Amino acid sequence: MNKEYIISDNWSIIEEEFNPENVKSSESIFSLGNGAMGQRANFEEHYSGPTFQGSYIAGVYYPDKTRVGWWKNGYPEYFAKVLNAPNWIGINVLVNEEQLDLNTCIDVSGFRRELNMKEGWLSRIFTATLQNNIKVEVVAKRFLSLSHDEVGAINYEIKPINSDAKITFQPYLDSGITNEDTNWDDKFWDTLNVSHENHQAFIQAKTMKTDFYTCTFMESQVFINNKSVLIEPNISADASIATFSYEYSVKKGDTYAINKFGGYTVDRNYPKSELVSIAKKALKEVTKLGFNALLEKQKKAWSKIWEMSDITIEGDVKAQQGIRFNIFQLNQTYLGKDSRLNIGPKGFTGEKYGGSTYWDTEAYCIPFYMATKSQNVARSLLKYRYNHLEKAIENAQKLGFKNGAALYPMVTMNGEECHNEWEITFEEIHRNGAIAFAIFNYYRYTGDYSYIPEMGLEVLIGIARFWHQRATFSVEKNQYVILGVTGPNEYENNINNNWYTNYLAKWCIDYAIENIEIIKESYSEDYSRISGKTKITHEELHAWKKVADNMYFPYSKKHKIFLQQDGFLDKELITVADLPKTDRPINQKWSWDRILRSPYIKQADVLQGFYFFEDQFSSEELKRHFDFYEPFTVHESSLSPCVHSIQAAKLDQMDQAYTFYLRTSRLDLDDYNKEVEEGLHITSMAGTWMSIVEGFGGMRIKNDTLNFEPRIPKQWKAYSFKVNFRDQIVKVNVSQNETTFKLEGQNDLDIIVNNNQVTISPNNLVKV
């Protein structure tokens, strides 16, 4: 582990030392978000040390012109970058004209930062001695409001403790910001207007190329010893910055405070011409409430989220803190209110990867949102892909596919592919299967079939067409093969017959045909609409079926395992345990060719298939494959440990399951991959949730019924979680001795626990 400075606590993330080396990591870990916007935990006051500034607005991106060494046909023209948005959190603080800057202070003590996950706020306290020897105590708190999601609020208090001091708060807005990640040093924002009125300021700016119009706004109030004081601010405004200066001669021991409200209005939600007036309206509402009342609303909103989604773990504070951190960050990133949005791999915590939507959403995030929110949230996520179907068809056309074949993009903001690395963009096509699997998974979990005739079937047809065309008939094998792919294990490129991809392709075709038949039979109106639109024919289905029925799967008779791909056994099969530690992580130490010809697996690949389709394999088969592949797995993808934790639990290999659980849940808190300063791994956090609910809890849906096979790590006294299953809530509590089930709902529910049927009734605790 790289860093272990986060203090263990059940409900908070806490840092108790000011260490400049940790600033960028903490900026990631203590990030705030409310689904509509988010920001890294940058200091309000100026900081001249190494820092990574980041504020982000959901759905606002920039199409950065693609940069490659060697252009390949089919590459997209641009890469959609998450965009550092105008800064509204900044408050410069002058103490007798000297800028408060923790990087230049003579002394900083009593530094404490807390991200209170229960209530959804971030605080920071410290005592600092400036170079002018004035010693001040600072207490700052901020949050991004869930109840008013265009607004965030900051309360910043400063107390000179060894002298009177003239203190100036300079709250500002700044649209002259840049991205760290930029291909050509383009200017991303065009500031249209900087204006101010009384204690409010507004910067209207639009993104270059994409023309997202935004208004960034602020309003401030100042206080002495908690009493509002009216200070006429000195105002300066230039082309991209508006600064208000509130100067006050503060007596030693008195507390000078500022409440700053700020945020964004965006033209995704309102007409461009109304962005300022909507901002004013929002400011009016929140200033009327005031900081404390708004904070109370925040606590209530988070309480409601936790009521449904909390997982408790007794007897293991690190594990408890880990899972809550994951659940907290997921809820900060995406709340399912807007089907035009999705879940970026770094959420609102960094710029890396760009785009907002990967197959992570379908493979890892949907189960979490299905179980902890209303089913509309998962439906929204599915609808997002339905809305992008035409773009997916265009994307496939660019690669030579025809007749409505759809290839969903590797990375996207608006449905268009915006990734450019041939071995991924063109070849990591298994992503297409995850889109289909999510439809299956949604119906399996919610029982809501209506999505399929309404929207899903068209998606399934486009995907089946892709797989049919992408398979090649091998005369040599007299079977269909899939050549030149990259599987989930991205440490193999351009391989033939990746077992996971071939299996998923066959399944997608079979599942599409199955649903075409159901809808033809039972939803004739939908069927005639869809068949009219897609021009699907009997002959075409027959051709698909031929591919699905004759798909080739690489297999070793000797080892009785499916091979990750053709030729896997030609590799030098040295396990990870026998690799020198100095060679790890291999993606930082080895050249790419060496990684490729090694047997090392970045993340679950064959095992990912066993996870998706576990009913189709016996436990013996799972064990054989787990025991064969896990020793070669380096887990250098954030998406790897969760699946392995689930599989290990299923195999009753609880020590392994627990180790993988800690790794997935504390990946960012303990910075396993030495990169947390770039941002958090948001999508894998849903995998952490799965590793408890599906892994230890053993939750599955079979035949419209909840199944559990609860297990508990020996390190824990007990753990509990809740799932929303078809509008009834089941609370599960697992201890070393027993498991209890409690139903919050109206109707009796039959569930299966360790293969036995159990009936649970509303508000009646059942022990097993």
Next chain:
Amino acid sequence: MNKEYIISDNWSIIEEEFNPENVKSSESIFSLGNGAMGQRANFEEHYSGPTFQGSYIAGVYYPDKTRVGWWKNGYPEYFAKVLNAPNWIGINVLVNEEQLDLNTCIDVSGFRRELNMKEGWLSRIFTATLQNNIKVEVVAKRFLSLSHDEVGAINYEIKPINSDAKITFQPYLDSGITNEDTNWDDKFWDTLNVSHENHQAFIQAKTMKTDFYTCTFMESQVFINNKSVLIEPNISADASIATFSYEYSVKKGDTYAINKFGGYTVDRNYPKSELVSIAKKALKEVTKLGFNALLEKQKKAWSKIWEMSDITIEGDVKAQQGIRFNIFQLNQTYLGKDSRLNIGPKGFTGEKYGGSTYWDTEAYCIPFYMATKSQNVARSLLKYRYNHLEKAIENAQKLGFKNGAALYPMVTMNGEECHNEWEITFEEIHRNGAIAFAIFNYYRYTGDYSYIPEMGLEVLIGIARFWHQRATFSVEKNQYVILGVTGPNEYENNINNNWYTNYLAKWCIDYAIENIEIIKESYSEDYSRISGKTKITHEELHAWKKVADNMYFPYSKKHKIFLQQDGFLDKELITVADLPKTDRPINQKWSWDRILRSPYIKQADVLQGFYFFEDQFSSEELKRHFDFYEPFTVHESSLSPCVHSIQAAKLDQMDQAYTFYLRTSRLDLDDYNKEVEEGLHITSMAGTWMSIVEGFGGMRIKNDTLNFEPRIPKQWKAYSFKVNFRDQIVKVNVSQNETTFKLEGQNDLDIIVNNNQVTISPNNLVKV
């Protein structure tokens, strides 16, 4: 074919129409070079239409910071770019103050451009009417001197034919030039000093980062009706341009002319401080001679080159023009005078590809230089690689290899790798084998074994070590495999067991061991030096041998062919003939994944191996492999048709051989690949030479003896070529009826013709 405007001629390349659309193509085709410098055929006078300006100095390059989309460990930090050098050929021409510019003239007629390959000069004549209605006749001639290789000369004559006119010649030097190909718009040149003295000007400039110091210089003389006139020029000099204005009121019908001498002195050859004085000395020499006498020397020098290297073809002007163009351009690019230089794939004709040295040199160019120059030239090229051995070892270390394993770079200027595309840089490792093969080929041809104990063995050891470490023992196959490579066919990436690569690897090890044994036995002093340096042990050789003796070669029993790589037969085997024409060239029409999973072959791969090692396969085997692979070959590499021409001739498939010959010899003249405007394909021109000498002529060296199996395309009456074989020159003349051999040398020579021994004696024509 894209363009077919070049007039057929035995000795000249001729263009007879001014077509702005052809300007950039002609700038490539009519390029000049003298081994030390070169330039595209840019007009002397200003041209405002589309043009690609290029002047180049041998060995002067710029390390352009690498640009990639996604960084991989092991990528080099920079890509060595061929550098557009300061311009010395420019002469602005003002006619009554109006700039002569073919792009803006009212009328251009009688345009004729000629590249006289026999004598080594470029001329251009035209009549133009300017916008001011003055009509002028222009005759311009220029050449880059072989006898004084720092200097070029221009004679530019203008005659106003419908009016008197005030005409100004403005010869200039310009170091404010840029590259078209630049990753980050860096400034490549730093001008240090601009100076002038009488009729001479000098610009001292150095390249950024690499610090190559150069002096670009010029001196001009003007004439009226061939009589020198003394005009005091108006001189202007700024930070990077020096311009002299020679104004004269020219009477209608009189000829105003300028002779301009210019060129470069470089610090590779002289101390930095002497570049200007050496330039002055060179100018003194050539101005003393004058344009015409210098041109006479040029003709003589080219006559000498042609005497040895000419190939004549009777009855097919296009074929004749093609081969001479290839031989001419090769000699313009590299003359073997300097072992620090090498043969860039675009020579001095464009910027593309960067770097100067590819495996092309060893695989394609060395045979040409061995047979048409003294053997020292080929030895120089081998020494170039010996000098880079330490860098090749470092290059291998960067990829994780140890113990002196050497991997020669894909592209280099100074021995360091400067290519960055993982599937090529890290995986197209067969290039290493070509370096070893060239050593074998050199000894086979010249009989000069001394290179091996002196230098070559160390290279062979480094290469053998690389192959030994790069092979993987497959428990599954109980043989050694080579995983994750790109073969000569770059339309396959990261494949396993490329037959060509595996075969070459085994051969390299065997050949290294064979030579270690010879040198141990017969060159004990060299052996103790080399073994001391390389620490080679008996155990190590044993380990190598195990790999070589147990190398796996993919093979199809059904087809009785070696497979290009594992899994080749899984592809959909549709021949190129059945591909829609609209899909060609596939590298411009298809996405990369589609190319990769197709069976289409960019250039000879298995057949390249059969070419290198033909004695190890029967003609039946060759025919089987040729007939299997050629139909899938798209020849989208310039290096493909020549090898196929040779193989087709060997198989007596003369129509095919002839078609491939035309394609290789007129690749640029007829712009088969639609890219000639970027520059010429210099290295493949040596392949053209091979397709006549080795293909039609059937020349081979076996057991220190020249072998011939002459064939002649039915389209030709006769053809002839000369080869320098071990300091005796054999002239071969092949007609439809007979072949004659003539020896220019001292001693009788036994040769083999169609498997019969023939003795040829000095100056005695032998008919067969």
